[in-house]
Amino acid sequence: MHRSVHRRLAPAAVLTAGALLLSGCGAGSAAGDDGDVTLRFYWWGHDGRHENTQELIDIYEEENPGVTIEPEYSDWSGYWDRLATQTAAGEAPDVIQMDALYLREYAENGTLLDLSAMDFSGLAAGVRDAGATDDGVWAMPHGMTVMTLAANDSMIADSGVELPDDTSWTWEDFSGYAAELAEATGEYGVSPLLESAGLQTWLRQHGKQVTTDAGELGFEPADAAEYFQFQLDLLAEGGYPPPSASAEEQPPGSAEQSMNGRGEAVMGTWWDTMIGGLSEYADSSFTPLRMPSTDGDGDHQMFFKPSMFYSGSSSTEHPEEVRDFIAFLATSEESAEINLTDRGMPAAEGALETIRDELTEQEQVLADYAAELDAEVGDPTPIPPEGASGFPDHIYRYSQEVLFERQTPQEAAEAMHAEMQADLDQAG
Incomplete structure (x- = not known):
């Protein structure tokens, strides 16, 4: 068996743009x-x-x-x-x-x-x-990766709050747990949700997708409005960063500069392959947790994404x-x-x-x-159509419109849906 002498470098160790x-x-x-x-x-x-x-x-x-x-x-x-x-x-x-x-x-x-x-x-x-x-x-x-809630082990231990049963918790449970962590630590319970995987997971649990196998939008504005409303509720309950703070985090930069990397949030949504580097910056190990489900029946509709x-x-x-x-x-x-x-x-x-x-x-x-997840994950998400590369930015932007209360969840969802459709139409 061949064994390499090389070890993976930190994500920040990249070539300059001209080094080709x-x-x-x-x-x-x-x-x-x-x-x-x-x-x-x-x-x-x-x-x-x-x-x-x-x-x-x-x-x-x-x-x-x-x-x-x-x-x-x-x-x-x-x-x-x-x-x-x-x-x-x-x-x-x-x-x-x-x-x-x-x-x-x-x-x-x-x-x-x-x-x-x-x-x-x-x-x-x-x-x-x-x-x-x-x-x-x-x-x-x-390779493959899966969207995961990463919980900072050191901060959890200091908080005195036990880890949840992630096999059966709901979005409501998650919101309450984030608020409990925020109160116990004085930091944010969870950093802003990573997009577009946050919305994708939410939609999958409701039988929808961001885009379909045919390359069309797979949800209606009302579906996204519910997701935006959840973020509002998460903020109101006390576990989510205020919009001024989350605006600086979205879209997320490096793990080093993130709220989780700086120890300013106990949990965060991350692709699991990014958590190794995150733990180095945070000087703590992280426990990976399943995403919450709609009704606690264990159908998290998590999915492996080819890295x-x-x-x-x-x-x-x-x-x-x-x-x-x-x-x-x-x-x-x-x-x-x-x-x-x-x-x-x-x-x-x-x-x-x-x-x-x-x-x-x-x-x-x-x-x-x-x-452990191998037997649980759902089908892979459809390959995004041409024109969908800007979707994460749209989700971040309209989330901010909602959190700053400049638009209602329904208004933001309708505008975002129309903008996404325009992207697909233009690309087609």
């Missing part, structure tokens, strides 16, 4: 006169991810003589502009690190390779079909080699050992147990939590 490796400048893949194959692989990330990915490339090339992988990488801020430019110019990389926000757009534009022939059975059921539409399979997930995908370019000259390299990145033991949880909790079944001894104590807690 441009080793592959040609269009698509290439084959030399001797039949050798060259594939270009483009990804985003921090320095540690770049080092680990290069290590994986070296292993793959050693195991596959005649195949050369040319690396290209950048940080998140410049990644999508460059990918769009390359794709428009007919120079898309052969293998692309992909995100759910952009997957449908690239798939519907015909720029992604269909991966239907690949074997996805070794991936966790909760994300196995997350890269598929009715027209094909456009991405294989590497990132791998896709192939439809213009590649070597589709079989692309599929093979994607499978290596997403499912191999070497990839699990080297990436650990940097690209999310590995989606390959059994991978978490393989790497368990390499994880920190906080990561092991989160790994156990993910394993």
Whole structure:
């Protein structure tokens, strides 16, 4: 078994926007006169991810003589502009690190390779079909993450308030618990809810979605109005930050600068893969808690979200080699050992147990939590349609309109719904 000497760096350790490796400048893949194959692989990330990915490339090339992988990488801020430019110019990389926000757009534009022939059975059921539409399979997930309520263990201990039974608590219970923590600690009971996953979880528990499989809005203004009203009630009960404070938190910045990272809120909604870094900044471990449910029946409608995908370019000259390299990145033991949880909790079944001894104590807690949820999570959310990338900003903005009492929940919900629909119409 291969064991990497590299450990995941903190999220803040990223390359500057100008630090972009441009080793592959040609269009698509290439084959030399001797039949050798060259594939270009483009990804985003921090320095540690770049080092680990290069290590994986070296292993793959050693195991596959005649195949050369040319690396290209950048940080998140410049990644999508460059990918769009390359794709428009007919120079898309052969293998692309992909995100759910952009997957449908690239798939519907015909720029992604269909991966239907690949074997996805070794991936966790909760994300196995997350890269598929009715027209094909456009991405294989590497890792997965789940929206979680993270509770600061040190602050909970100091408060004298016991942790709740998160298997059966309701939104009403959660609101009362946040108020109890605020009173006991003098800090906020919970930081502002993370969007759009907060609204998505709420809607799923009411049989709705933010968007449907067909790429349309999956809720009505009245559904969002109830969610906004809950936030008002949470504020009134005393567990939620005042709007002036939550406005500075939304949308959230780094874990280090968050209310939870600074120890100003006992709980917070976070993707579970972010909690390891959060615990370092807060100087405390965190207990992951299930999201509350509507009636306490245990149907939390939580869902695994692929932390990132791998896709192939439809213009590649070597589709079989692309599929093979994607499978290596997403499912191999070497990839699990080297990436650990940097690209999310590995989606390959059994991978978490393989790497368990390499994880920190906080990561092991989160790994156990993910394993426990595996039998509980609902179906994955539909792939967002083109035009939906701005939805989180809309939810934050209209939440503030409600919390500052500039609009009623119904007024804000109607305006937000109309704005979202306009985004989809314009993109379509």
